Amino acid sequence: MAKFLFESGQGAFALTLLFFFVFSIAFAFVIYWKGFAAPKPSTTDHPKLVRTEAIWIFVALTLFLVVNMSSIPYMPTVISNALAANSSRNHIQDVNILAVSWAFDISNRNLQVGQPIRFSGTSFDTLHGFAVYQPDGRLLFTMMLIPGMPRPTSLIHVFEKAGTYTVRCLEYCGTGHANMQDRLIVVNNTSKSSPMAGSIEK
Amino acid sequence: MTDIDPRGERAAALRRLALVYMTTALGLFLLMGLLGLLMRLDQAGLFVLPPLQFYQVMTLHGGGMIAMALLGAMGGLANALSMAISLSPRLLWAAYVVYLAGVALFVIGTLIGGFAAGWTMLPPLPFDPSHEWPLWAAVVSCIAYLLIGVGFLLFCLNVLYAARRAFGGLGGALGWPYLFSAGKNQASPPPPPMVLAATAVSIDGVLTVAAGALLLMAMLAQAAGLVGSLDALLAKNFMFFFGHMTANLTIYLAAGLVYATLPVYVGRAWKASWPVVLAFNVLVVGVILPYPHHLYQDFVQPLGMQIVGQVGSYAAGLPVILVTVTGGLTLIYRSGMRWSVPSILIAWGLWGWVFGGIGALLDSTIAVNQVMHNTLWVPAHFHTYYLLGAVAFVWAYFYHLTGELSGRHDRFASKIAAWMYGLGGLGFVLTLFLSGAAGVPRRYAEHLPEWQIFAKVGTPFVIALGLGIGWLAVEMFARLGIAWRNAAAHSA
Secondary structure, three states: OHHHHHHOHHHHHHHHHHHHHHHHHHHHHHHHHHHHOOOOOOOOOHHHHHHHHHHHHHHHHHHHHHHHHHHHHHOHHHHHHHHHHHOOHHHOEEEEEEEEOOEEEEOOOEEEOOOEEEEEEEEOOOOEEEEEEOOOOOEEEEEEEOEOOOOOEEEEEEOOOOEEEEEEOOOOOOOOHHHOEEEEEEEOOOOOOOOOOEEEEO | OOOOOOOOHHHHHHHHHHHHHHHHHHHHHHHHHHHHHHHHHHHOOOOOOOHHHHHHHHHHHHHHHHHHHHHHHHHHHHHHHOOOOOOOHHHHHHHHHHHHHHHHHHHHHHHHOOOOOOOOOOOOHHHOOOOOOOHHHHHHHHHHHHHHHHHHHHHHHHHHHHHHHHHOOHHHHOOHHHHHOOOOOOOOOOOOHHHHHHHHHHHHHHHHHHHHHHHHHHHHHHHOOOOOOOOHHHHHHHHHHHHHHHHHHHHHHHHHHHHHHHHHHHOOOOOOOHHHHHHHHHHHHHOOOOHHHHHOOOOOOOHHHHHHHHHHHHHHHHHHHHHHHHHHHHHHOOOOOOOOHHHHHHHHHHHHHHHHHHHHHHHOOHHHHOOOOOEOHHHHHHHHHHHHHHHHHHHHHHHHHHHHHHOOOOOHHHHHHHHHHHHHHHHHHHHHHHHHHOOOEOOOOOOOHHHHHHHHHHHHHHHHHHHHHHHHHHHHHHHHHHHHHHHOOOOO
16 A cells, blocks of 8 residues: 555555545535535534544544655665665666756666666756656656766666666756656566665665 | 724725735736646647747746735735734835836746746756856846745735734734633734734745845846856755745735635634644744755755655645634534635635645655656646635635625626636646656656647646636626725725
């Protein structure tokens, strides 16, 4: 459930729709049936309404607290720390990126499934994004490339599936923004695959 | 509070001022809305805008809509507040002139100058020489933002001065005697909720304009060759502190209008309860914290800033949304609410504020943001709580005000138009949410064929929304003459 929520856009959409339906039904009930269609003045005493309000706020706060807490294991940095503890330094492959309006210079576009890859990037001119899309078109991860920084933005990712991954700039960078694209070719590892998966920030 | 007189000259001047502020806002909304429709048609593949023109339109649409909503909320609240605090009409007229000059310059910078760096104009993009707009267009656009900021600052200072005078200090205007006595200090009842909203927003408004002015001055100094290049990450922090907070504060300012309008239609007074006072006090600090959620993927930024962004997003939005929406619903509950355009728009607004807020909170969750950042999910959530939240509140108050002042009431067709506005908006934002969930990027002039279906489905909803607000706008504009004349004597 948490994996579905935090690792795909559809998860967040499903949760939003859940709120949409539940809240909309309660909302319509109050607005229409109790607001418009029941024109008699309320006989409900104020303390009872305040109590209802307090219960609803408590439930909502609890729900939001649960979403926050359950998201922690899926935070890029938390995954990073876990993976870094299990990765030897030599095991990580480095891929360097330089973004220039409107193209990417990527040091290696041919990658392997199961291999931890450290993407390190910077920008020559303005802010750019480095967003990797899965072969099925869903967004996998994003990082920002910033000009003039003393160190690059860096993120480690382990690809789980072979295929052609599209790279897109997702930080608006001028009139050629929509055409700033590239590709990564991920193939199955001929040696034994690494059990590690996920994206980490270093 | 001796100069609070709803029949006095000051109150009459504020009514007229509200009419001018809100008429300007509505006019801007219609124009910027047409630009939005053009963009959606382009993304649907039904109309072709060359990339430069698309991004000019996108820049103007974004900046213009934020400026429009803030202007409308300021104007409406200036009048609503006249029952409780004594604002200076002269200062607010000055603010209007400065603000409008800023909007005009932004139109010139984008449409004539071709400035297309997006409404967030993140450095170094605006002054990057490799782009297609001239230096003067970027300079004019920066000055435009400065003037809009100064207009907002004048409003904030005016509110803070008047609230301080009326309630014996800012603590009084924020209801501290009542808050810290756990609601037991009956000798010091809390200020009306709209005063709480206006005071909380104005305190943060001063901060956000200060941050924005500092950045914009630095950008202008860079353009003049007085300083070297700005630190891009620091500038991004400043820009989102300014931009995010301004957009966010607009919503809470507009929420103040709900407190002023809804009681008229439910026949019940909306007094500030202890949770309401607490929520607006939390807001003063809470609204400062969420802006780092725009920088989650800037991994060179310390992790602590990201955590502040996530926790702050929940802390800022939740208290006021929950308290206002549940307070509004309990006010409506078995009230026999009058079913008219303002109450329909407020119902849409309360609903949209919650729904957009949920979309925003999910997106501000770092793990979710990793697969949502800068997709159409972002415009989905802010269009929901703007179009179907803050802006709906502004139109509700404007319709109510022009109705009261002109004596003209809504007809059956007006109510249909109000429903069309909401249903059109709902369909439109749902297609945006779906696009975001599918990973469709925002700010793309060209959409892949497989992405165009979302915009194609969304376009008729945008047209329905436009027809709805168009109808209501014609009604409101037609009432203006008589409303203006009656504003001098009326006590609305």
